[in-house]
Amino acid sequence: MxxxxxxxxxxxxxxxxxxxxxxxxxxxxxxxxxxxxxxxxxxxxxxxxxxxxxxxxxxxxxxxxxxxxxxxxxxxxGPSPKAIDALKNVATKGNRYAWKELFALIDKIAIKEGVEAKNIMMGPGSSDLLEKTAMVLFMDGGNVVSADPSYMSLIRVAEATGASWKPVPLKEDWSHDLKGMEAAIDKDTKLVYICNPNNPTGSITDTKELLDFCSRVSEKVPVFVDEAYLDFLEDGTKQSMVGLINEGKNVIIARTFSKIHGMAGLRVGYIVAQETTLNKIQKITRGGMGIAYTSIYAALASMDDPDxxxxxxxxxxxxxxxxxxxxxxxxxxxxxxxxxxxxxxxxxxxxxxxxxxxxxxxxxxxxxxxxxxxxxxxxxxxxxxxxxxxxxxxxxx
CATH class of the missing domain: 3.90.1150.10 (Aspartate Aminotransferase, domain 1)
Structure with missing residues (x-):
C-alpha cells in the first residue's frame, strides 16, 4: 500500500x-x-x-x-453545575499558581482510589499522562505491547520517541487477547498498554482475567491500564485495577475528568502508580503544572456531585x-x-x-x-x- x-x-x-x-x-x-x-x-x-x-x-x-x-x-x-459554580467563584484567581490547591485535589483523589497521595500524579487530561509516560519509558528504545485496534496516543508517542509497537489483534468478541499479549512480551518490552473499556471499539475485557493478567505480568514488565471510560459502568469502581497498587504491583492506572465529569475542555486527569514509577516520570517532566487554578476547583466540586x-x-x-x-x-x-x-x-x-x-x-x-x-x-x-x-x-x- x-x-x-x-x-x-x-x-x-x-x-x-x-x-x-x-x-x-x-x-x-x-x-x-x-x-x-x-x-x-x-x-x-x-x-x-x-x-x-x-x-x-x-x-x-x-x-x-x-x-x-x-x-x-x-x-x-457537563460540567457539573457545582463545578461551574466553583469555576466562576475562583475565576478572578486565574492569575495565581495553584500548588496548594492541587495537593488538596490529590489528597481527595487518593481517598477515592484507596491509595496514598504519593501514588498520584496529576496532568491536564489523561492523554497528557499517557504521552509523558511513553516519552520517559522509551527514551532508550524498547517496545510496547498493546491491542489492535486501540487508543493510539501512547503508542504514537512511544514510536516517535524511538520505540517499536507490537500490536496484538483483539479477539473475535472484541476483548483483549491477554494470552497473545503476554506471549508478545520479550526482553525489549518496556510496557504493556491496555485500554479498558477500549477505544475506539467500546468493548470490555473480563475483570477477573484482566486482574490476573496485570498481577502476573506486572512482575515482569509495567502494565498501563487506561480506564478513561470505566465510570460509565454501573459497577466501574469494582472493575478497576487500582487495587493492585496496594499489593505492590507495577501497574499504572489512568483516569480522567473528561468523560463522566464532562470536563474535557477543562483538562484534568491523573495516573495512579507506584511511587518509584512516578518519581521516574517526574524526574523528567511535571504533570500538575499544566492544570489551571480554575480547573482544580471545578474538579474538586465535581467529585462532590455524584448526582x-x-x-x-x-x-x-x-x-x-x-x-x-x-x-x-x-x-x-x-x-x-x-x-x-x-x-x-x-x-x-x-x-x-x-x-x-x-x-x-x-x-x-x-x-x-x-x-x-x-x-x-x-x-x-x-x-x-x-x-x-x-x-x-x-x-x-
Whole structure:
C-alpha cells in the first residue's frame, strides 16, 4: 500500500492543523513530540496498523454549524453545575499558581482510589499522562505491547520517541487477547498498554482475567491500564485495577475528568502508580503544572456531585439503547458498548460516508478494522441522537 508521512510542519503547511482537525483527531495528538508522524495512505487516511486505519474527511467541517457533534466522545451534559459554580467563584484567581490547591485535589483523589497521595500524579487530561509516560519509558528504545485496534496516543508517542509497537489483534468478541499479549512480551518490552473499556471499539475485557493478567505480568514488565471510560459502568469502581497498587504491583492506572465529569475542555486527569514509577516520570517532566487554578476547583466540586455523575451515566445508557434499537430497525449490527460511544459496520466507503453525514450537519468518525468499514458515534443528548439516526437513515438508505 502506498503511504506518505505527515508531520507537524506538513499539517500546518497543508492547512489540516485547524480547530476542526484537532477536535476530530485528538488521539493523533499535536501534543505529541514534534517528530511524531502519521502514516497516510494514498487517499489521505491515517494508517495505524495493517488492520486499523481512520478515514479522514477531505474537508474538516465547521463544527459550529453541526446540529449534532458526535465525533469526540464528549459528555454533552457537563460540567457539573457545582463545578461551574466553583469555576466562576475562583475565576478572578486565574492569575495565581495553584500548588496548594492541587495537593488538596490529590489528597481527595487518593481517598477515592484507596491509595496514598504519593501514588498520584496529576496532568491536564489523561492523554497528557499517557504521552509523558511513553516519552520517559522509551527514551532508550524498547517496545510496547498493546491491542489492535486501540487508543493510539501512547503508542504514537512511544514510536516517535524511538520505540517499536507490537500490536496484538483483539479477539473475535472484541476483548483483549491477554494470552497473545503476554506471549508478545520479550526482553525489549518496556510496557504493556491496555485500554479498558477500549477505544475506539467500546468493548470490555473480563475483570477477573484482566486482574490476573496485570498481577502476573506486572512482575515482569509495567502494565498501563487506561480506564478513561470505566465510570460509565454501573459497577466501574469494582472493575478497576487500582487495587493492585496496594499489593505492590507495577501497574499504572489512568483516569480522567473528561468523560463522566464532562470536563474535557477543562483538562484534568491523573495516573495512579507506584511511587518509584512516578518519581521516574517526574524526574523528567511535571504533570500538575499544566492544570489551571480554575480547573482544580471545578474538579474538586465535581467529585462532590455524584448526582451529576449518576445522571450522566443514566442518560448515556439511555442514548445507547436508543441507538441500538435504531440500528436494529435499519438492519445494522453493532458492537455492544461499555462507553460513551458505539461502533457499527457501514456499507459505504468511509470518506464518502463522512462527507454525506457532514452534509446532514452531523459529525461522526469512520474507521476501517480488518478490511471492514465502521462508524463510531459518540452519545449526545437524546435530541442529538434523533438527528443522528435521521441522517443515518437518509445516508445509508
Amino acid at each position: 502506498e503511504t506518505s508521512k505527515l508531520n507537524r510542519r506538513d499539517w500546518i503547511r497543508t492547512g489540516l492543523l485547524t480547530a476542526g482537525g484537532i477536535t476530530l483527531l485528538p488521539h493523533l495528538g499535536i501534543a505529541e513530540t514534534a517528530k511524531a508522524s502519521i502514516p497516510l495512505d494514498r487517499n489521505g487516511n491515517a494508517l495505524y496498523s495493517p488492520l486499523f486505519k481512520e478515514y479522514l474527511p477531505e474537508k474538516f467541517p465547521d463544527e459550529s454549524k453541526l446540529l449534532a457533534k458526535l465525533n469526540a466522545n464528549e459528555n454533552p451534559y 451529576f455523575q449518576n445522571s450522566s451515566r443514566s442518560k448515556n445508557a439511555e442514548s445507547r439503547e436508543y441507538v441500538y434499537k435504531s440500528l436494529k430497525q435499519l438492519g445494522y449490527d453493532y458492537v455492544t458498548s461499555y462507553t460513551s460511544f458505539i461502533i457499527f459496520p457501514i456499507e459505504m466507503e468511509g470518506q464518502l460516508f463522512l462527507k454525506k453525514m457532514t452534509e446532514k450537519k452531523v459529525g461522526v468518525r469512520a474507521f476501517e478494522f480488518m478490511g471492514k468499514n465502521w462508524c463510531r458515534v459518540s452519545m449526545g443528548t437524546m435530541d442529538e441522537m434523533k438527528i443522528f439516526t435521521a441522517a443515518l437513515t437518509d445516508v445509508l438508505a
